[in-house]
Amino acid sequence: MQVNGVEIEDTFAEAFDMIAAKLLITARDEKWALHAASTATGFATSVIACGVEAGIESLVEPDRTPDGRPGVNILIFGMSEKGLSDQLMRRVGQCIMTCPTTACFNNLDGEKTVKIGGKLRFFGDGFQLSKRVDGRRFWRIPVMEGEFLVEEEFRMRKAIGGGNFLILGENVDCVLRAAERAVEAIRGVENVITPFPGGVVRSGSKVGSKYKFLSASTNTEYCPTLRPLVKTRIPEGVNSVLEIVINGLDEKSVSDAMRVGIESACSVEGIKMISAGNYGGKLGKYLFHLHKILGEKR
């Protein structure tokens, strides 16, 4: 299969179960909402070392936020309910409550709940106020700037982590450009994020290592410098590979994101091939077959 002349490998991206929360951060202007959002989603590329994976999902126009102010949606993904809850507390408390003028709302329907405002309220030292609006409970915590409004409970629901594709191309310039285009396109898809820096990861990994103490190590099959030394998956003429990792709330969002991402990537000259990271079907139960994803639309 080819898209725009770029070979699409007949493989699948292998994704796994995660649990996610969606937070809407509002502030007096977009700038401060973004400050809070980027801090709250900072250092959250991979659960392995960061606890959660997070990213900015979208900007929200004032007329579509509960308090009528500019907002930013962020998605945060964890491996367990407890792990996610713990990280949400830390991130809302340290990154959003601390940020001038922000408020923080749950923006997800989900089967699990976690008390966030309900616990952060104690920061108010007894002066916190509880409010119910349309059946939702909020806390107003007095802070030096005014007050921090945060929802009592946030919802969590099952989600998918690890959707991905690999962009293989002639050189780093075109691969990076393709990756940027892909990320840009994915931003238009709801309910997904690309948690890595700029949405792109260069250090793809494989399961296992020669070192006993490491559970993952660099994806040797796709490292161009190692081509002669290992069983490589890099075809001739390809000198650089980048990966886009996509976490989403459901399969459709992830596959939509992969599709628009791949299509955008393929529009860049010098791209030779699109592949995906799979672990032989052992890691996750979600298999996103590239051909199927791209074929769906046609």
Added chain:
Amino acid sequence: MRLLLNTGRTVDQGVSMERGKTSSEYFEKVAVAFIHPDDMKELGIDEGDAVRIETDFGSTVLKCVKGGTEKGTIFVPMGPWANVLTGPNTEGSGMPSLKGLTAEISGTKEKVTTLDDILRMLGG
């Protein structure tokens, strides 16, 4: 002239009530308005003169008694004359508006309202 009206008990009202509410003593002691001397001056009235008092709820003519109240306020002993001026709406409390009413006061040549006048107002 606008003044604040209070009603309440007095010894004389209590004693004369026990004499009989149709007695002339009751009329003498209860059909009265206590007015501060300064306000009397401003109204141009003397003790014993008739004054007309009007509130949102009714209007009656009483005999002026000097003093016994603060400037800017008048005091009428509880009784049928005060009742013409007080408000029956309890606003959900059971207690009508018997104190702190706004009243318009003026000197008058009219006769002091009699008990019969009030009974007529009652439709009795």
Added chain:
Amino acid sequence: MIILRPKVRFKVPIEAECISPDVFSDKSMDEIRKLEILYGNKRKPLGELFEIEEGQGDGETIKMEGDMSRVKHVGAQMSKGRIEIEGDIGMHLGREMSGGEILVRGNAGDWLGAEMKGGLITVHGRVGNLAGAGYRGSKVGMKGGTIIVNGDAGREVGELMRRGVIAVTGSLGEFTGALMTGGTIVCFGKLGGRAGAGMERGTILSFDRPSFLPTFKRSCVYRPTFVPLLLNSLRKYGLPIKREYLEGSYERYDGDIASLGRGEILVWVGS
């Protein structure tokens, strides 16, 4: 839909908590006519005092038309359905209701929605005293739900309120939100004196500058995020919410410091 119209001018009070979707919903017209209500101190069948007919519409709506200013307890403790009232209605409308909707086009008596737990009451007209309040002796008044008044309301509205929202477009009498321990009262018209007297917690939001009790202390002028959140949620009721209200600043008064003092009166000061 069931439609009720008074057959006569009522001379004495009627107590009619049976007029409620919960009671009507599983009954035949005949059974509804036989429901007992109190006319003064006499028990009478509903059908003797009201003309009752079936109209178009869903089975859980009751419509009342006429002068029912002496009919009390309509919709008391209702949990579902809808009551529409064209005309004046008496005391205790929707008292202790937990769900459903009541709409009045006319005036409503005292204790409207007293101790209500949920649901919505909308009145296009005047509302009496103690709307959303607690009955005498109760520790808590309104515990949830929404009361919207497009008109004036009387005294002690929201007294002892713990949760829920009361919004009034007209003027409010004295002691609005007295002794409240939570919840929100929004006044778009003139807020009467002594608002928030004895309040422990809760919010009174006013777009008119009221007179304050000496036991309310000005704290600051700021933009409480909660206010636009609340006002946005109230937009669906057609309240006169201006853009400046959403973006504006509010002066905050903490009180009642004679009591616990964790309540607030927020007064809009413009954008």
Added chain:
Amino acid sequence: MLIKNGLVYDPLNGIEGEKMDIFVKDGKIVESGDGGETIDASGFVVLPGGVDIHSHVVGSKVNLGRLMRPEDHRKDPVPKTEITRSGVGYTVPTTYITGYRYALMGYTTVMEAAVPPLGARHAHEELNDIPMVDKGAFILMGSNHFVMKYVAEGDLEKLKNFVGWLLKATKGYAIKLVNPGGVENWKWGRNVNSLDDKVENYGVTPREIVRSLAKVNEELGLPHSIHVHCNNLGSPGNSSTLIETVGSIGAEMGGPGSGESTNETLKGTAERIHITHIQFNSYGGEDWATISSAAEEVAKTLNKKKNATCDLGQVIFDDATTMTADGPWQHKLYKLTGNKWYNSDVEMEVGAGIVPYTFKPKSLVNAVQWMIGLEVALLVEDPWRVVLTTDHPNGGPFYHYPKVIAWLMSKKAREETLGKIHKSALSRSTLPSIEREYSLYEMAIVTRAGPAKLLGLKNKGHLGVGADADIAIYEFKENDIEGSFSRAKYVIKDGEVVVKDGRIVKEHWGRTFLVNPKGELMDEMKEEFSKYYTVSLDNYPVQPEYLPRCEVVPCR
């Protein structure tokens, strides 16, 4: 009247579940009868009418409790019927409803446990509006000016004179002490914290007040013992105060004994003491977090001290209205709960406080309290010295007695409730491990025979010849003990059927029990009286008009 074929339980006459006939004539139980109404009681259990030794049903404090709780009344309106008057029930029922509800569960005698002398007239007015049952009033004396004055002077003769006179003047039945001395201190906003704390201005101690009144009680030969609400009620760790109080009265008797030996003790002139609502005074631990049951220790003391008796003050998981003469405790309870609070101090005599309260199974403290009441009842070996009460309406309303009966008679019923309470409570009491289940016979003792005997009411609590024909007939179902005793099949009061199939069929007016001990007011008392009271001595004693139906119970 003949009640035939019933299964009779009459502990005072040693009858345990015998099928026998009972004859009634002129309001009394007689040897044999001729004709009249016959009630077929086959398959039913026949018991003497219940006797409540401690309940708050009338008087200024109870009425304040009613006054302040319209929100409570609204939950339980009681309409009038052809026979009965209307009113309200729930935690502080109105007088009529009080009478009806006692009768419906087969109770026919009720003692109002706390009457301030100055309010005695009021109490009697209300007693006259309680239908169905016989009644009496305990008179509050533990912080009375004259009592403390003569205790301070060590003049027991004057004390005896005063107490005797006061009981007559108030038309009372027994001597009641509530937080002795502490209530006087509360009049200055303080309390006493131990038996040996001094009462301000008087210099006496609670210990001295209790001992003196116990002595005087026996010398006057009053039918009931002193009736004591101990100091430090309601506080964690207060069991030591209770044990000390019991220990301060009479001599140790040693060794556990049977019902008979108790009879012996109670007949003698040894000083007696009745500890009321013992549950509220049997707390271990140091504070609310560490509160635990001290019931084992308390029961051990009671098992040893034959001159001490008690009633439970069992807690029910429901709303309650706490009301007691223990003003300082009620202030504390108000501060703990933030609920509304009435306080009423009575010149020269006593005070009172009222605070609404809800006992919740998930509250650790409440759960422990609930366990303690039952624990005491099950650990005190001699049922003749334990009486079932809830200290109505403090631990809960009296009409929940059938619930308490079920807990006492059935481990299973206890376990059901144990399953619902705060888990941490389970390890703080021995209740979960207690196997004992009351028999019907024992149940009859703690609800009828025992209290009648402790009160010295010779014609109550049994079905022997000459007893008042107060009879309760139940359909007893082992699997529904609570239901069985909630609604009697029949209740006969003074020989008339007043309840049938759980409904009042006749309004009956009982009488008020009085005592007539020796004791006259001396001149110096009169002088002091006129100096410090605000009513004339002439107007102080309760006039005979307030006792249209009464019976004098002789002193011993």
Added chain:
Amino acid sequence: MGEVYKNVVCPFCGCLCDDLEVVVENGKVVSTKNACPISKTKFLDHSKDRAKPQVRKDGKLIEVSMEEAINKAAQILKESEFPLIYGLSSTESDAQRLAVELAEFIGGSIDSTASTCHGPTIVAAQGCGAVKCTLGEVKNRADLVIFWGCNPAEAHIRHSVRYSVTPQGMYVRGKKERFIVHVDVRETRTSRMADMFVKVEPGKDYELLSALRAVIKGYEVGDVAGVPAEMIKQLAERMKGCRFGIIFFGMGLTMSSGKHMNIDAALRLVRDLNDHTKFTITPMRGHFNVAGAGEVLTWITGYPFAVNFSRGYPNYNPGEFSAVDLLFRGECDAALILASDPVAHFPIGASQHLAKIPTVVIDPKVSLTSLIAEVVIPCAIAGIESEGTAYRMDGVPLRLRKVVDSPYPTDREILEGILRRMKGC
């Protein structure tokens, strides 16, 4: 020399002074001792201006037999669909009990004069409770006595002598050991007894009470209700610093702007003060047995006033079942007025309805209400011509005495008569 009755209880105000000496000659009171001017007049003029049994015929009140008047009363109540029984405060408790029974029997509303005097006090106490005591506690212990919105010098004339200002108590010996404060909108005879007069702007008591609460909690306030901040602070310090304090309050609080909320603030103020010292509060009840009406109603119905029996059980709601409201809204269709005179004390907007509907008046004297009544039934004067129980303002019950015979039956007998007739037909 006639017959001398000692320690008679005075049936005028809530003080229930019980030290009166009454001398009776030829069935008439000829002199009294210890009585205040009002009490004295009540005793001496007891036979003057007496009502007669009357029934209105063709618009005029015609004298009839007692029998006919009582029959007519029973008939009116029987035909009514929403009757009101009102008054109760100037009679003894047995009559009050019967009035409640009658109200229950006819399914009517029953209300006492409390609703227009200390009803707000009751409503407030139902919200937060109250710290009260009997008057002897004040006499024996109170070193700070505050009269707020009341004028005992005119309305409770011997209060200050017997209970609150000058008496020698156990721990406080006379006026010199008591600090007396008067808070009111105007200086009155009561202010003259006071060591400190606090003049409050009319209708601003709530503000002042709240400010005191705040100051006692440690907050600062400025001038409030026309009272300088310094004075508020002084008063608060006195309150916290006394050994035993009491506030007596009257209709200056219950009737003025704020009504029950004024009392709410006062009760809570006193409650707060008990964190610092002993402090109590007691309403100055007006009629001699208005407190008793509350007691009786409460033990029978659970509620102290404004009770309705339409449903066959008692329902309570001041503002709904209180007399002024029922009349102002024109809801009741018949009324029985007992031991009170609403036309003399209700706003005319309420009394007008009484004139419209058949009204039965039971009163020993010609009252203003009797002039507009349908039926007038004269009765013995409770406390002079008949005995029974009355409850003092602090809840202490006393037995009223009968010192002379009455030409008329007692309230009790009349109500029994009406009940008998109603149950009979």
